Amino acid sequence: MPRTSRITIRTAEATEAPSIHALITANLAEGRLLPRALGEITLRASKFVVAVRGRKVVGCAELARLSPQVAEVRSLAVDRTARRHGIGKALVDELRSRARREGYDQLCAFTHAPGYFITMDFSIVPHLWLTEKVFADCVKCPKFRHCGQYAMVLPLESNVDSIDHTIQPVAVYP
Numbered sequence: 001m002p003r004t005s006r007i008t009i010r011t012a013e014a015t016e017a018p019s020i021h022a023l024i025t026a027n028l029a030e031g032r033l034l035p036r037a038l039g040e041i042t043l044r045a046s047k048f049v050v051a052v053r054g055r056k057v058v059g060c061a062e063l064a065r066l067s068p069q070v071a072e073v074r075s076l077a078v079d080r081t082a083r084r085h086g087i088g089k090a091l092v093d094e095l096r097s098r099a100r101r102e103g104y105d106q107l108c109a110f111t112h113a114p115g116y117f118i119t120m121d122f123s124i125v126p127h128l129w130l131t132e133k134v135f136a137d138c139v140k141c142p143k144f145r146h147c148g149q150y151a152m153v154l155p156l157e158s159n160v161d162s163i164d165h166t167i168q169p170v171a172v173y174p
């Protein structure tokens with residue numbers, strides 16, 4: 001990627017759905033991503049964050065709601081020509097900020113690449129810690145119980161600023 005290329009990270013537009021679809025489809029095997037239908041991406045465009053170079057979509061990821069507490073990173077992919085420039089991490093970072101703003105407690109990912117997410121402070125957890133995902137998607141999947149994916153979680157400290165860290169006495173003794 002030329003050094004002068006500017007990358008913008010922003011919410012996807014519905015008209016970009018074909019590019020997002022093409023990017024996910026091109027990375028299905030490598031990332032063992034779930035296939036996504038063009039119509040579904042078009043409808044959910046506002047949930048996708050894209051990385052754009054010039055007018056080309058070179059990265060994408062979706063913030064998907066699993067429950068009022070848990071959101072999931074889905075369909076993370078970066079075009080081969082744009083890799084190793086921090087775009088993947090910038091996309092996950094943007095999803096993390098959005099999830100925090102939207103009031104979720106946790107961001108999770110199901111992945112065959114746990115090492116990548118560990119560098120972004122996610123931790124591997126048992127699948128059953130994410131019952132929302134197991135009951136919404138996994139039980140319908142032909143690879144249920146033998147998918148080889150890691151469940152990963154990142155706690156979101158959305159309310160950190162509002163937590164009162166001053167020490168309050170629980171009892172006062174004479």
Ligand SMILES: CC(C)(COP(=O)(O)OP(=O)(O)OC[C@H]1O[C@@H](n2cnc3c(N)ncnc32)[C@H](O)[C@@H]1OP(=O)(O)O)[C@@H](O)C(=O)NCCC(=O)NCCS
Nearest residue numbers: 027031076077078083084085086087088089111113115116
């Ligand atoms: C994984 C992916 C999104 C990373 O995109 P990227 O923009 O190149 O990522 P970044 O630039 O933020 O990070 C690159 C770093 O992550 C590392 N990395 C990439 N894939 C990794 C993996 N599977 N495990 C551990 N580290 C990995 C790279 O080696 C690189 O390290 P370096 O900076 O020390 O050289 C991209 O390779 C991709 O689209 N892969 C195919 C689809 C996929 O696997 N999606 C994720 C499945 S949930």
